Amino acid sequence: MRWPDVFAPSPWRNHFAHRVLHKLAFAFALAAGLLASFWPLGQDGLASSSSYAASPEWPPTWDGAPLRPQALGEVEARFARHFPGHIARFTDGRRVLVMRQVERATRLLHPAEDCWRALGYRVVQARLEHDARGRLWRCFHAERTGSDTQRVCERIEDAAGQSFTDTSAWYWASWRASAAGPWTAVTVVSPP
Numbered sequence: 001m002r003w004p005d006v007f008a009p010s011p012w013r014n015h016f017a018h019r020v021l022h023k024l025a026f027a028f029a030l031a032a033g034l035l036a037s038f039w040p041l042g043q044d045g046l047a048s049s050s051s052y053a054a055s056p057e058w059p060p061t062w063d064g065a066p067l068r069p070q071a072l073g074e075v076e077a078r079f080a081r082h083f084p085g086h087i088a089r090f091t092d093g094r095r096v097l098v099m100r101q102v103e104r105a106t107r108l109l110h111p112a113e114d115c116w117r118a119l120g121y122r123v124v125q126a127r128l129e130h131d132a133r134g135r136l137w138r139c140f141h142a143e144r145t146g147s148d149t150q151r152v153c154e155r156i157e158d159a160a161g162q163s164f165t166d167t168s169a170w171y172w173a174s175w176r177a178s179a180a181g182p183w184t185a186v187t188v189v190s191p192p
Helices: 015-043 074-080 114-120 167-176
Strands: 066-072 087-090 094-102 122-130 134-142 150-157 183-190
Touching: 074 087, 114 122, 114 134, 114 150, 167 183
Parallel strands: none
Antiparallel strands: 066 087, 087 094, 094 183, 122 134, 134 150, 150 183
């Protein structure tokens, strides 16, 4: 029995297909390297909420009313498993507040209007409003056949107190680092 000669010259040495395969392999390796170098920029929202060591310290009151923690709803809990931050739900006895906090720009911090539409609500009367404290909010009414109409208002605030009512504007400001994190999005749901 004769052992194969692994050091024998390849019959493909100067063949066109052999040269093309080497170029394709090089192009693939280059593309994989470029993709790997930009991977952290593309991981928008892939970290789970357990990626942070501790939950933020949520406010004990809202507009002077004490807040009581509530369990997340089924949809909120499912969303929280893939959210790159923290989500908490509170009530002051009249309103429900959902607070989401993130440390970096993410497309998973999206407008409340999108959530309500996805749940089958019709969004009407969308507008910007100032509250009694002068804070600017994006507000709308959510209507669904067979259920009560709800008034929903939201805003995003950064660590320096700068606020955003437009999620897209917040995203680009946080991505460019012209807004300081962490950011807290507050959604207030109340009777109309």
